[in-house]
Amino acid sequence: MCGIVAYIGNKEAYPILIKGLQRLEYRGYDSAGVALLKDNHVNLYKKQGKVSDLENYAKQFDTSGKIGIGHTRWATHGLPNDINSHPHTSMDGKIAIIHNGIIENYDSIKEQLISRGYEFKSQTDTEVIVHLIDDILKKEGVDLAEAVRLALMSVIGAYAIVVLSSDYPDQLVCARKSSPLVVGIGQENDFYLASDATPIIEYTKQVVYLNDEEIATVSLKEGLKIINIKNQEKSPYVQELEMQIESLEKGGFEHFMLKEIFEQPRSIRDCFRGRLNSEEGWVQLGGLKDYEQRLIHANRLVMVACGTSWHACQVGEYLIEDLARINVEVEYASEFRYRNPIINENDIVIALTQSGETADTLAAIELAKQKGAKVLGITNVVGSSVSRATHAGSYTHAGPEIGVASTKAFTAQVTVLTLMALRLAHIRGTLSRSEFHQLTAELERIPDKVQRILESNDKIKEIAHIYHQATNALYLGRGSSFPVALEGALKLKEISYIHAEGYPAAEMKHGPIALIDEEMPVFVIATKGTSYEKVVSNIQEVKARKGKIISIVTEGDVQVKELSDHYIEIPETDEHLVPLLATIPLQILSYHIAVMRGCNVDQPRNLAKSVTVE
Ligand code: G6P
Numbered sequence: 001m002c003g004i005v006a007y008i009g010n011k012e013a014y015p016i017l018i019k020g021l022q023r024l025e026y027r028g029y030d031s032a033g034v035a036l037l038k039d040n041h042v043n044l045y046k047k048q049g050k051v052s053d054l055e056n057y058a059k060q061f062d063t064s065g066k067i068g069i070g071h072t073r074w075a076t077h078g079l080p081n082d083i084n085s086h087p088h089t090s091m092d093g094k095i096a097i098i099h100n101g102i103i104e105n106y107d108s109i110k111e112q113l114i115s116r117g118y119e120f121k122s123q124t125d126t127e128v129i130v131h132l133i134d135d136i137l138k139k140e141g142v143d144l145a146e147a148v149r150l151a152l153m154s155v156i157g158a159y160a161i162v163v164l165s166s167d168y169p170d171q172l173v174c175a176r177k178s179s180p181l182v183v184g185i186g187q188e189n190d191f192y193l194a195s196d197a198t199p200i201i202e203y204t205k206q207v208v209y210l211n212d213e214e215i216a217t218v219s220l221k222e223g224l225k226i227i228n229i230k231n232q233e234k235s236p237y238v239q240e241l242e243m244q245i246e247s248l249e250k251g252g253f254e255h256f257m258l259k260e261i262f263e264q265p266r267s268i269r270d271c272f273r274g275r276l277n278s279e280e281g282w283v284q285l286g287g288l289k290d291y292e293q294r295l296i297h298a299n300r301l302v303m304v305a306c307g308t309s310w311h312a313c314q315v316g317e318y319l320i321e322d323l324a325r326i327n328v329e330v331e332y333a334s335e336f337r338y339r340n341p342i343i344n345e346n347d348i349v350i351a352l353t354q355s356g357e358t359a360d361t362l363a364a365i366e367l368a369k370q371k372g373a374k375v376l377g378i379t380n381v382v383g384s385s386v387s388r389a390t391h392a393g394s395y396t397h398a399g400p401e402i403g404v405a406s407t408k409a410f411t412a413q414v415t416v417l418t419l420m421a422l423r424l425a426h427i428r429g430t431l432s433r434s435e436f437h438q439l440t441a442e443l444e445r446i447p448d449k450v451q452r453i454l455e456s457n458d459k460i461k462e463i464a465h466i467y468h469q470a471t472n473a474l475y476l477g478r479g480s481s482f483p484v485a486l487e488g489a490l491k492l493k494e495i496s497y498i499h500a501e502g503y504p505a506a507e508m509k510h511g512p513i514a515l516i517d518e519e520m521p522v523f524v525i526a527t528k529g530t531s532y533e534k535v536v537s538n539i540q541e542v543k544a545r546k547g548k549i550i551s552i553v554t555e556g557d558v559q560v561k562e563l564s565d566h567y568i569e570i571p572e573t574d575e576h577l578v579p580l581l582a583t584i585p586l587q588i589l590s591y592h593i594a595v596m597r598g599c600n601v602d603q604p605r606n607l608a609k610s611v612t613v614e
Contacts, residue, residue, distance in 0.1 A: 002086075002100035002612075003027035004181070005199045006069040006162040008172050008218055009190020013068035014058075016192070020199025021051045021072045023248060026404050026602070026609040027100075027195060028074025031085035034058070035096035036065035040166045042096050046085035050603075067172065069162045071098040074608040077106070078123030087164075088127045090134040091119060095165045097133070099126040100195055101158035101179040102613050109154060129155065133163060144168045145217045145227070148175060152215070152229060158359065158612065162193050171219035176210045179612045180357050180385055183208040183216055183224060185238065191218035195610075196381070197241050198248055198400060205241040209383045239383060247399045255595075256602045257403030257495070261587050262454055265447040267398040267408040268580065271415040276422075278440035281433070283422045287394045291348070294374055296428050299346035300327040302373075304336050304364040306611065308406040308490065309352040309413060314483035315579045316352075316417035323431060323439075323576065324424035333364035334614065343371040350376045352417075354401060354409035355610040356384020363614065365389050378416050380409050394420075403602045404609045405494045407587045410487060411450075414579055418443060421576075442574045446581070449571040453584045456568060460585055463550060463566045464592035467521045470498055474512055474547075475586070476505040477525035478535055484525055484579045488586035495594040495601045505531075505538040516547040523589075524564075525582045528554040529575040539563050550589075552582050 003024025007013040017034050025032075032054040033046025043065065045058040051072060071086035078084035087096040103109070106125035109132060114120070118131045132151040136142065140150065144165050152159070158178035174181055174193050184192035184200035184207050192200045197207055210216055213229040216236075226234040253259035260267075276283050288295070295301070301320065303313035310332060317328040331341070333351070337360060343349065349368035353361045356379035365386065368375050377390030380398050387393060398412035422439060425431040431439070467473070473492055477485035486502035493500045503512055505524065516522065522542045526535045536559055539549055543563060551564040554572050561567045568585040570578075594601045 002074050003072040003195045004070070004098045004100050004160060004162055004193070005195070006098070006164070006172050006174070006193040007190070008067040008220065009186055010066060010188055011190065013065050014063040016199070016203075017068050017070035018051060018055055020194055021070050023198040024195055025051055025072050026402055028072055028608045029603050030075045030080030031073045031082070032071065033085040033087055034068055034070040035087040035089070035164055036063060036068040037164060037166060037169055038062065038065040040169055042089065042093055042164065042166050044087060044089060044093070044096065046082055046087070048081050048085065067164065067169065069096060069098045069164050069172070076102055076613055077125045084122045084124050086126060088122060088124065088130050090130050094167060095130055095134055095163060097126065097130040097161055097163050099129060100160045100612060101177070103128060103155055103159065104157040105155065129159070129161060144171065145173045145215060148173045149215050149227065149229060149231065160195060170221055171217055173215065173217050174210070175215040177212045178359065178362065181210045183210065183218065185224065189220065191224065193218065197243055201241055201243050201248065202245050206238050207241055208236045208238055209388070242382060243400060248402065255403065255591070257405055257407060257591055260401055260403050260408045261584070261591060263399070264408050264411050264584065265451045265454070267412050268415050268450060269447040270397045270399070271412045272419060272443060275419055276440055276443060278437055278444055281437060281440070283419050283426060283440060285394050285416070285419055285423055287392055288376060288420070291374060291376060291392050292423070292427060295348055296326065296424055298326065298348045299344070300329060301348050301350055302343065302368070303328060303330045303350045303352060304333040304361060305352040306333050306358050306360055308410050308487060309354055311483045311487040311490070312410055312413035312417060313352050314486070315414050315480050316421070318480040319418055319421035319576055320424065323421040324428055325430045326424060333358065334360040337363040337367050343368055343373045345372040347373045348376060349373045350378065351386055351390060352378045352413055353386050354380045354406055354413070356381040356386035357610050357612050359612050359614045362386060362389060378413060380412065404604055404607050405491055405590070405601070411580055411583060418577065418580070439574055439576060442577055446573070446577055449573060449581055450584055453570055453581060456585065457588055460568060460588045461592045463568070464589050464596060466566070467550070468593045468596040470519070470521050472515060472520055473498055473500040474508070474515070474520060474522045475500060475502040476508060476522060476538060478505045478531040479529070480576070480579050481525035481527065481582055484582045484586070485523070487583060488523055488590070491587055491590035492593065494607060495590055495604045496597050496599055497605070498593070505535050508538060509541060513541065513545065516542055516545040518546040518548070520547045522547045522549055523586065524549060524551045525578070526551045526553055526560040527570065527578050527582060528557065528572065529578065536560060536563070552585055
């Protein structure tokens with residue numbers, strides 16, 4: 001959480017910082033701030049609220065300067081107010097810092113600094129770093145980069161920081177540990193620093209992803225210099241960004257979330273492009289090739305993830321167990337990391353994460369590695385921490401997802417897991433040739449079927465209108481439609497703030513049935529398949545209690561339609577691929593309900609897209 005951006009060069013820094021912060025706002029939007037260096041003086045502007053609030057506020061001041069740092073905050077320590085906003089400064093105002101992460105031992109450092117006469121303005125953990133740097137500079141007579149290094153040696157926790165000092169007007173010093181940081185190398189001897197590449201892409205494609213415990217100095221005179229915390233020099237590994245600038249803009253849609261929902265025919269196709277050919281009868285995932293034998297002989301696959309990615313894992317469990325007959329377990333990364341799990345060398349751990357930066361998922365990966373397991377990563381973000389922390393993996397190729405509520409990243413994750421299940425089934429021979437052909441051919445047809453569902457947007461909007469004032473909602477599904485129900489409920493609660501629960505349809509009678517009355521919308525995934533009749537019975541149980549049924553049915557369905565107050569049809573498909581289709585109308589429904597309730601769908605309250613704190 002929190003987004004950081006910085007610039008040093010010959011351009012005006014402020015517009016670059018503001019635009020960068022807007023791009024990073026998905027990482028937190030409790031407050032925003034900038035520090036700009038002008039005539040050897042640090043000008044500091046910070047404001048509670050969104051980047052636009054900062055912009056309005058800063059209009060009255062001088063925002064010129066060719067070196068600056070900016071921050072958008074997701075509050076952890078201290079209220080989201082102006083004072084706790086970053087940047088934080090040293091007492092003399094000469095040093096300014098921005099930080100993403102958590103300093104776990106800030107309390108004891110703060111005590112020591114207070115005893116040495118330091119006064120704290122904010123309640124943040126971050127402020128200790130700037131005073132510590134200041135203290136070291138004054139005492140040790142070292143330069144800024146060395147002071148940052150020494151300060152970080154006393155710090156326990158996670159950080160991506162950028163430090164600016166009026167005594168070092170031609171450089172910025174940055175460092176990272178467990179929180180991401182990218183250095184963009186500009187074409188005019190200038191540098192861009194940011195939490196991810198989105199603020200950088202329009203200026204340069206040459207980037208360096210800092211590794212954990214690396215400290216970089218970007219200087220107008222000396223360029224980029226990287227050392228590690230042990231003071232060993234590191235040579236920068238420059239990479240070319242593949243991201244396209246258009247993918248960061250709304251492209252005529254009212255919200256990023258709607259754009260991303262509508263991108264799914266393309267993102268799903270991009271995900272399987274070059275990995276699947278039903279005519280020739282093959283599926284491959286290049287990144288996993290070297291691990292295929294281990295995968296098919298694994299004692300079990302343990303999938304770890306958080307949030308929506310955890311729901312994708314649950315779909316993956318159904319697919320891999322059913323198609324490839326390999327034992328799969330799904331765990332919340334946050335639980336896995338702290339419960340001393342039994343993992344051995346014959347287990348393979350698969351970490352799923354859209355951002356590739358989720359702190360709990362990264363910690364789960366480290367734990368699994370310590371226990372001797374091979375760890376594979378499935379992520380959407382090239383160069384992300386997870387892609388580097390794992391032994392091998394696959395990218396989902398969904399393109400940048402800006403809306404905080406995940407949509408296209410989820411369907412891309414499910415697509416990769418479907419490919420994985422098919423590949424493993426193929427090698428293990430657990431599917432007949434014709435079953436394999438049918439499934440792969442059907443997967444190739446999924447983008448067109450998603451497109452057809454998108455054409456129901458207006459009808460779904462009408463249904464959304466009927467239920468947008470609900471206070472509770474229940475989502476039911478069986479088999480792999482159960483995680484779809486969980487995901488449907490999560491989407492609704494995240495962006496519309498309606499309390500919603502997903503349940504396995506049969507479990508409803510063990511609790512949630514007590515909640516059902518004529519006010520309660522119950523969304524049921526009731527597509528054709530093995531448990532169709534069972535779901536019909538569950539629908540009858542809801543109807544008997546006067547609940548409202550909104551069903552997702554297969555085109556041509558008769559029985560469920562008759563029982564439903566409203567229904568949304570999706571094209572017929574193989575049962576294994578239903579999650580890729582049934583998810584779409586639920587996303588659209590949540591989107592419209594949230595818009596009708598006046599909610600900020602792209603930046604729901606209290607949430608952030610990239611959760612880099614545990
Ligand atoms: C946050 C986001 C969710 C996301 C979850 C896991 O909670 O708001 O949309 O599913 O983090 O993120 P990851 O990047 O690991 O998939």
